[in-house]
Amino acid sequence: MEYVLTTDELCKNYKYCKALNRLSMHVPKGAIYGLVGRNGAGKTTLIRLICGLQEPTSGEYTLFGRKNTEKQVVASRRRMGAVIETPAVYTDMTAVENLKQQYRILGLPSFEGIKEILELVGLADTGKKKAKHFSFGMKQRLGIAIALCGDPDFLVLDEPANGLDPQGIIDIRELILKLNKERQVTVLVSSHILEELSKFATHYGFVDGGRIVKELSAKELEASCRKCMHVEVSDVRILARVLDAKGLEYSIWSENAVDIYAQIGVTELVGELLTEGCELYSITEKDESLESIYVSLVGGGGDA
Amino acid sequence: MRKLLSANFSRLFHSKVFWCCWAVMISLTAIPVLYFNRLWNSAQVRFLYGGDELLPFVSAVLIGLFLGTDYSNRTIRNKLVAGHVRRDIYGSNWVVCTVSVLIFHVTSLAMVLFLEYLLSGSFYRLPKNLFAGILVSTFAVVAVSTLLLFVSMLIQSRAIGVVVTIITGLFLYGSGSKLRGALLRPEYISEYISDGKGNLLFDGNVLNPNYVSGVRRDIYEFLVDIHPVGQILQFDECTELPRAWVLFPVYSVIFTIVIFFVGYYLFRRKDIK
Numbered sequence: 001m002e003y004v005l006t007t008d009e010l011c012k013n014y015k016y017c018k019a020l021n022r023l024s025m026h027v028p029k030g031a032i033y034g035l036v037g038r039n040g041a042g043k044t045t046l047i048r049l050i051c052g053l054q055e056p057t058s059g060e061y062t063l064f065g066r067k068n069t070e071k072q073v074v075a076s077r078r079r080m081g082a083v084i085e086t087p088a089v090y091t092d093m094t095a096v097e098n099l100k101q102q103y104r105i106l107g108l109p110s111f112e113g114i115k116e117i118l119e120l121v122g123l124a125d126t127g128k129k130k131a132k133h134f135s136f137g138m139k140q141r142l143g144i145a146i147a148l149c150g151d152p153d154f155l156v157l158d159e160p161a162n163g164l165d166p167q168g169i170i171d172i173r174e175l176i177l178k179l180n181k182e183r184q185v186t187v188l189v190s191s192h193i194l195e196e197l198s199k200f201a202t203h204y205g206f207v208d209g210g211r212i213v214k215e216l217s218a219k220e221l222e223a224s225c226r227k228c229m230h231v232e233v234s235d236v237r238i239l240a241r242v243l244d245a246k247g248l249e250y251s252i253w254s255e256n257a258v259d260i261y262a263q264i265g266v267t268e269l270v271g272e273l274l275t276e277g278c279e280l281y282s283i284t285e286k287d288e289s290l291e292s293i294y295v296s297l298v299g300g301g302g303d304a
Numbered sequence: 305m306r307k308l309l310s311a312n313f314s315r316l317f318h319s320k321v322f323w324c325c326w327a328v329m330i331s332l333t334a335i336p337v338l339y340f341n342r343l344w345n346s347a348q349v350r351f352l353y354g355g356d357e358l359l360p361f362v363s364a365v366l367i368g369l370f371l372g373t374d375y376s377n378r379t380i381r382n383k384l385v386a387g388h389v390r391r392d393i394y395g396s397n398w399v400v401c402t403v404s405v406l407i408f409h410v411t412s413l414a415m416v417l418f419l420e421y422l423l424s425g426s427f428y429r430l431p432k433n434l435f436a437g438i439l440v441s442t443f444a445v446v447a448v449s450t451l452l453l454f455v456s457m458l459i460q461s462r463a464i465g466v467v468v469t470i471i472t473g474l475f476l477y478g479s480g481s482k483l484r485g486a487l488l489r490p491e492y493i494s495e496y497i498s499d500g501k502g503n504l505l506f507d508g509n510v511l512n513p514n515y516v517s518g519v520r521r522d523i524y525e526f527l528v529d530i531h532p533v534g535q536i537l538q539f540d541e542c543t544e545l546p547r548a549w550v551l552f553p554v555y556s557v558i559f560t561i562v563i564f565f566v567g568y569y570l571f572r573r574k575d576i577k
Contacts, residue, residue: 048575048576048577052384052387053575054575055575074387074388075387077385077386077387078386081385082381085378088377088379088380088381088382089379090373090379091377092320093318100314101311101314102382102386104307104310104314105307105308105383106307146382147385150386
């Protein structure tokens with residue numbers, strides 16, 4: 001399989017912390033790779049390294065077959081576009097002027113294609129409005145438009161849906177899918193919105209503590225999502241006691257909700273709960289979600 | 305680097321900050337000439353290079369804001385992601401900042417010479433002195449620009465960057481003036497005594513206790529010779545050429561090269577956010 005990006009034991013130390021700790025990952029060509037991890041896991045640091053903003057402390061990465069230590073890696077970098085954290089736009093320029101500036105930086109011979117890029121991201125009608133008067137969502141789109149200048153083969157987006165309204169999130173998703181399907185652009189997307197990511201990612205990399213905990217394709221993820229019974233009761237402690245006695249695997253979601261990863265007789269369960277004085281409100285069958293897999297891989301909430 | 309130069313120059317000449325700074329520079333050069341001409345009926349005073357004394361402040365504002373914008377808007381990332389190396393980014397910024405400072409320098413010089421000729425019908429200085437002054441001041445302003453670039457490229461906050469570059473400009477002017485002022489103190493000062501009726505009577509010349517002499521004077525003279533603003537100030541008041549003025553451009557070139565490469569080395573190692 002051909003990879004656009006591979007990293008090998010990448011480390012990045014700052015003065016007071018170790019942001020990346022021997023991170024190894026593989027982004028296949030043509031994939032939409034979802035980088036998933038909690039705040040402070042190392043997603044943005046990884047993106048900064050592969051975009052050339054910072055040098056790794058140790059380890060290496062390969063971009064389009066060229067190692068980061070080679071001088072020719074700049075040629076590989078010209079094939080990528082990126083939006084890292086906040087969109088990088090000149091706030092005293094209009095959308096068109098921003099793109100013209102990026103065209104000059106790329107050394108493109110003419111300003112052909114600017115109109116099409118702005119139409120693609122939905123900023124064709126901004127006219128003479130300067131970027132400082134744009135909403136956050138518009139700035140985000142402009143940042144993506146700048147990343148698309150020069151027709152990149154590899155697009156890196158750091159939490160592109162951050163701060164967007166639901167329609168904006170849908171638009172970004174459809175844009176990513178369109179670029180991937182129509183232009184065969186490989187996309188690396190980091191995100192917290194797991195449910196959203198599951199709608200278009202073809203591969204996943206779970207990051208925790210500065211390293212990749214697991215890499216999966218979407219198919220592998222689907223296969224590993226276990227069926228479970230979602231049970232809502234009046235007292236989850238009683239239910240837990242009952243399930244422990246039966247030796248069944250479960251996970252508690254709240255004071256009233258539990259997922260049981262086993263086949264269990266409903267009649268028997270109801271009977272035992274009634275005996276203990278616990279009411280059963282509902283039982284539904286469902287697949288294990290990306291969220292529950294994520295939690296099982298990287299642990300519960302909060303920041304790293 | 306050609307692509308970066310194209311992008312930077314386009315941004316510079318579309319920048320309101322650049323044109324405002326240029327207008328301020330021209331005004332601050334012309335107004336004193338016109339004022340003192342009216343006061344003393346002579347434009348041929350010390351203002352031939354007056355504009356260059358102000359140049360560290362005006363340049364600091366322009367360079368701090370121009371380069372700081374790249375950091376505050378995070379647009380420096382676009383250049384790195386596009387495949388440009390740090391050497392080209394630093395080099396192109398140096399070229400653009402130096403050209404903008406030279407534009408200020410040349411136009412303010414031209415303004416002063418134009419006003420001098422307009423108001424008095426002639427040039428005060430001999431052609432040789434004029435040429436020497438222009439040569440020295442040109443190299444000196446390039447050195448000033450390099451130092452301001454060095455400071456600005458290492459600070460990733462626009463607000464802090466502008467403040468620090470202005471402080472650097474103030475320091476340049478202040479230190480140059482102080483050194484020059486110390487060397488201009490007379491060796492002897494006149495002493496006066498009162499005759500008791502409210503009149504002051506001359507009592508002879510005495511040694512000035514603040515006069516800089518000996519090894520300290522040698523050190524001060526060396527420092528003022530290598531100091532960019534010190535070089536400019538030495539041409540300001542004198543009708544004679546400063547001693548060893550031929551070495552001034554050499555000092556400025558060495559200063560420029562050292563600061564440029566130290567700045568580039570530090571910028572290359574910097575983690576960009």
